[in-house]
Amino acid sequence: MMFLIARRELRSLFLSPLAWMILAIVQLIMGFLFLSHVNIFLSVAPKLPLIPNAPGLTGLVAAPTLGNAAVLMLLIAPIMTMRVVAEERRNHTLTLLYTAPVSRLTIVLGKYLGVLSFFLIIVALILLMPLSLLAGGHLDFGMLACGALGLVLLVMTFAAVGVFMSTLTSHPTLAAISTFGILFLFWIIDWAGRGHGEGGAVVAYLSALNHYEPFLRGLFDTSALAYYLIVTAAFLGLGVRRLDADRVGA
């Protein structure tokens, strides 16, 4: 049932030009960024053997590419998730799901899986770029996989925030703006924390970006994993609560 909802969600996404536009634009921008990282690598490559413990192709091209991808995901997550519940509410199709023998949890998870699949497609397409380096070089697969896992965890979190924001309203644009606001705050919150001692460290710890960086360096940090999973679960849980409130009401 959950997969049925997810499949319809994904299908509806691809029936609109929006999904294709976003895929195209993301590929274009990522391609450009990727090539500029390759360029930098090529310019420093002759000097690398002289430096002890120098970063390789993965560290100099793949990692920064994935780092850039995260910013791009932050920008597209609100657009891709805004319609997921808000539009159904607006078009009165939510009634269909409410009347069907399907729990609210299944509805939220189904919708979440639908948008998440879209993000996974984007991540897969982005990963093809560093993988294309295999044609002329060697990659550190462990490090690349770690970075990819980090990016997947990040989009999981973004999608969960977006889905929750979309359950709050019947105006997709409102959902997009609030998702963007929250994600951006999660991003920059560590600026506030910098250089303010103990309290600052706590605030900085909340930043979604801070948890992403170790993955890019090839460091698998279970506490970061837990951070992403907890935030995801929390927002999805709130989404279920919000849908239930539709039924129980004020």
Add this chain to the structure above:
Amino acid sequence: MNGQVLVEVEGVSRFYGKTAAVADVSFLIRRGEVLGFLGPNGAGKTTTMQMLSGNLAPSQGRISIAGRDLLENPTDAKRHIGYLPEYPPLYRELTVDEFLDFCAGLHGLSGKERKAARERAKARCGLAEVGGRLTGHLSKGYQQRAGLAQAILHDPDVIILDEPTVGLDPIQMREMRSLIRELGREHAVILSTHILPEVRASCDRVQIINGGRLVLNERIPDLDRRMQSSVLTVTFRRRPSLEALAALPGVGAVTPEGETRFKLFHDPSADPTEALIKLATEHAWGIYEISPEHQSLEALFVELTGQAGEA
């Protein structure tokens, strides 16, 4: 009509803040029965429908669908419900076939059953030719039919229709009514409407709600007896004497409608028709029209909902 009780509503209330949209409503619907749900705008019809379909939780009371409690066991109870809301819930970007397949899947039908259920529902709702069209591109009438197809797709015991004939042309309306009658044979159907003749055309029982309370719950034949004629309209060729008309046994009042046309209000138990004809022949008034006026459902509705002043 002693079918199995499929819907049991017991003391259901729903509050929005302090206002009660629905207050202490109880009723039963049996298999093989079509219940018409009438009421002025804002009387609580849609709220009741939403509660029956599990879209809204009642603040108080109990609803059971086919013997399963809708609040304690919603997933199980909802398998037996088909609901056509006020606005047909269509995914505009899907074709009719895709949409119906999705709905069938939501109700847990497997691949093969899905196709069979889809084709059956399409045939019943007259959608056979539009299967490949996008629901968003259909006319209002067809969208309504697609919404209905969705509601009967999984052969539910209870079918809830919120204003099913809105936006249909007269022919479609007639088709919809006969479809509702047909559905009413095997299922329990509840439909809400503003259109009073519709109730007479398609329902076995009528229920009027006003201000959140049920003010009438009666079978159509009983209702007809209750609404017996008490007015005669008569027209003569020559002007009769008003006094003589008023003196007829049982006649309460006579109001002129035109030069030679009158309305006679009489006691429902004493029909003055025969005496009137006799009187008219004696005086050679040349009576050429005499018709009993049935109290319409409309009049009853206005009387019960006390909206005469506003209407």
